[in-house]
Amino acid sequence: MELLYGLHPVQEAVRSRPRDLDHITISRERKDARLDALVESARSAGIRITSEPRAQIDRMAKTEMHQGVIAFLRERRALAVEDLLAVQKPDGQRRFFLALDGVEDPHNLGALLRTADGAGVDGILLPERRSAPITAVVAKTSAGATEHVRIAKVTNLVRALERMKKDNIWVIGLDERGTPDYTDFDFAPTDCVLVLGSEGAGLHDLVKKTCDYLLRIPMAGGVSSLNVSVAGAVVMYEVARQRRAPSAPPPVKQKKPQKGLGS
Structure with missing residues (x-):
């Protein structure tokens, strides 16, 4: 139960x-x-x-x-990678997934799930090992987002990412030594999965080697990186921003003809 x-x-x-x-x-x-x-x-x-x-x-x-x-x-049905890949998007919209490589703090996990729901993430990969389970603490921290996001538990994250690659999904990791900056990467034209590492060690080596790109968040101060839930929020909303349809320009206000003297 x-x-x-x-x-x-x-x-x-x-x-x-x-x-x-x-x-x-x-x-x-x-x-x-x-x-x-x-x-x-x-x-x-x-x-x-x-x-x-x-x-x-x-x-x-x-x-x-x-x-x-x-x-x-009652326990919810566990999803598989194939369940996430079956997501149908409207024409012109690209799929966006999140993979978590060893996020073990339940408060960080809950915060990431809340952000993923808000940013329109289509599904989340969680490894069965080296990951915080979906508990009541996670659900409360997520403010109920655990009831809306689609989560697949996988036994091997690298194999799951390779499976996504076969479906033409770019694997994009976040690493403090990566290049280019996340704001310089074009997320709009392709399906992608964003991979975030653990709170201390970051991405594991095999996961890092599986990534097609490694991006970084530039830091201006003395600290080298952000908390994983904050870093994830920054990049997830950058993806959402780039993929947002451009808003229509405001209508041009027609000037009324001025009446001159004698009109």
Whole structure:
């Protein structure tokens, strides 16, 4: 059974996969409009609601940061690389994936999933080893984005990236010694997968060798690199910016003819 806690993650689970929800438990001590709205939407979806003292929810969630609500869900179906590659895009739009090579901090993982959802990433590759699992901590940090992003668990990240290459997807790693700068790379014309390394060591050597390009984020200060969730956000939104359709120019305001004397 999978656990979720926090108002946003549980609400997103109610919206996106109500059939997987076994039941939701709320704190008897908490009374407010946000929790009432969640309970109402859950009951409308036919989800069973129970109540417990806050101390009991603390024990079930193993944290006090649950906001008075915890949900119990059946395990979701695991996706494979082929499931991500089957994504259909409208004509003219390119696929954009994210691969995480050893991100082990659940807060970094949650932040990356939240950004991936916001930036329009089509799917995420996570290795089964050397990676933080999708837990309630990750779900809460992602503000419910775990319910919307498509995640494939892979046993070997290098083989998964090679499989993507066969589908004409460019593999682009982020490395502090890479070149060129990420702003100088043209993400618009090709399908691509952005690969981010672990918090300390960065990309593993075999993963780095698999990349078609290694890009860097220029640093102006004394620190050599950014936190992985921040670096990922910077580049993901650069990809989204480059791929955004150019907005139509504002209409030209027609000048009214000026009336002269005697007109």
